[in-house]
Amino acid sequence: MKSLIAPQSRFGLLWFCISLLAYVQSAGADTTAADWAAVSSPSSDAGQSIGTYNGGCIAGAGALPLDGPGYQVMRLSRKRYFGHPSLINFIQQLGLISARDNLGTLLIGDLGQARGGPTPSGHRSHQTGLDVDIWFLLLNPAEPRILSEAERETKNAISVVDSRADAVDRRSWNAAHARVLEAAARQPEVDRIFVNPSIKQELCSRKSPGSTEWLRKIRPWWKHDDHFHVRLKCPPHNVLCQAQEPLPAGDGCDASLAWWFSDEAKAPGKSAPQPPPPLPPQCEQLLRQP
Numbered sequence: 001m002k003s004l005i006a007p008q009s010r011f012g013l014l015w016f017c018i019s020l021l022a023y024v025q026s027a028g029a030d031t032t033a034a035d036w037a038a039v040s041s042p043s044s045d046a047g048q049s050i051g052t053y054n055g056g057c058i059a060g061a062g063a064l065p066l067d068g069p070g071y072q073v074m075r076l077s078r079k080r081y082f083g084h085p086s087l088i089n090f091i092q093q094l095g096l097i098s099a100r101d102n103l104g105t106l107l108i109g110d111l112g113q114a115r116g117g118p119t120p121s122g123h124r125s126h127q128t129g130l131d132v133d134i135w136f137l138l139l140n141p142a143e144p145r146i147l148s149e150a151e152r153e154t155k156n157a158i159s160v161v162d163s164r165a166d167a168v169d170r171r172s173w174n175a176a177h178a179r180v181l182e183a184a185a186r187q188p189e190v191d192r193i194f195v196n197p198s199i200k201q202e203l204c205s206r207k208s209p210g211s212t213e214w215l216r217k218i219r220p221w222w223k224h225d226d227h228f229h230v231r232l233k234c235p236p237h238n239v240l241c242q243a244q245e246p247l248p249a250g251d252g253c254d255a256s257l258a259w260w261f262s263d264e265a266k267a268p269g270k271s272a273p274q275p276p277p278p279l280p281p282q283c284e285q286l287l288r289q290p
Contacts, residue, residue, distance in 0.1 A: 031287055036117030043289050047085040049128040049241040055277030057286050058116035058129030062088040067146055070095030071106040074152045083111040084129035086189055086235045097183045103176040104138030109227055115286055130232040136160045136177055157226035161198045166261050168202045184230055185214035194221040194229040197260035204253035215251040220260045
């Protein structure tokens with residue numbers, strides 16, 4: 001069976017895809033989220049994100065070390081601490097920045113599964129090894145300690161938003177949160193960061209000259225009041241990775257942000273659940289690799 005690393009020539013890539021499709025068609029039934037969750041080890045390929053963020057997989061994922069300078073991984077039992085090597089490096093570098101600037105220890109939530117793919121619960125995205133959730137709960141830099149396994153399972157993220165006031169909650173929000181978000185958004189590999197609209201509003205209210213480029217990456221989204229969701233760009237040479245549409249121009253502190261506080265945004269109409277997008281044929285092959 002051919003490697004998952006895509007051939008670089010057009011003819012080679014076409015032949016590669018045709019052979020994979022034929023393999024999948026002969027392999028049998030569609031996979032389920034439970035099938036992906038049952039795989040405990042990454043494939044031996046070089047890091048390749050395949051498909052879309054909510055319909056894809058990751059070949060050659062790395063495992064984020066559970067502890068490192070400036071960060072600790074939470075909810076170990078979920079086994080969602082795998083990601084593209086670019087994501088592993090991003091988290092480690094952000095941890096170093098947080099430790100260096102005395103901002104506190106980052107608590108890392110979900111990355112993705114060992115080979116990505118859909119999860120049985122919790123996320124529609126996080127499938128290509130390019131997404132990570134980081135809690136707004138920062139461990140006190142003055143009292144650094146390693147959390148026990150039990151604490152990592154029971155400690156909860158805290159909301160930093162007062163939903164009744166449509167504003168950040170001053171009892172839990174502080175300047176360190178804003179600095180961590182800015183540091184994350186300034187990294188060139190970051191595509192966008194999802195936060196609660198009230199958090200985006202807070203950052204907009206305190207923006208300074210020269211902040212447009214990083215602030216543009218901070219995108220309002222429902223919930224996201226107790227964590228922020230970082231999404232990286234498709235890494236170079238990952239030809240099977242499908243990028244999202246480009247971000248709109250500007251810093252996002254305009255009428256598009258005001259909409260998030262409207263009745264329409266707060267009480268969106270209910271629609272029938274949409275079926276998940278089909279996975280690329282390369283993902284079916286990846287799942288069946290030893």
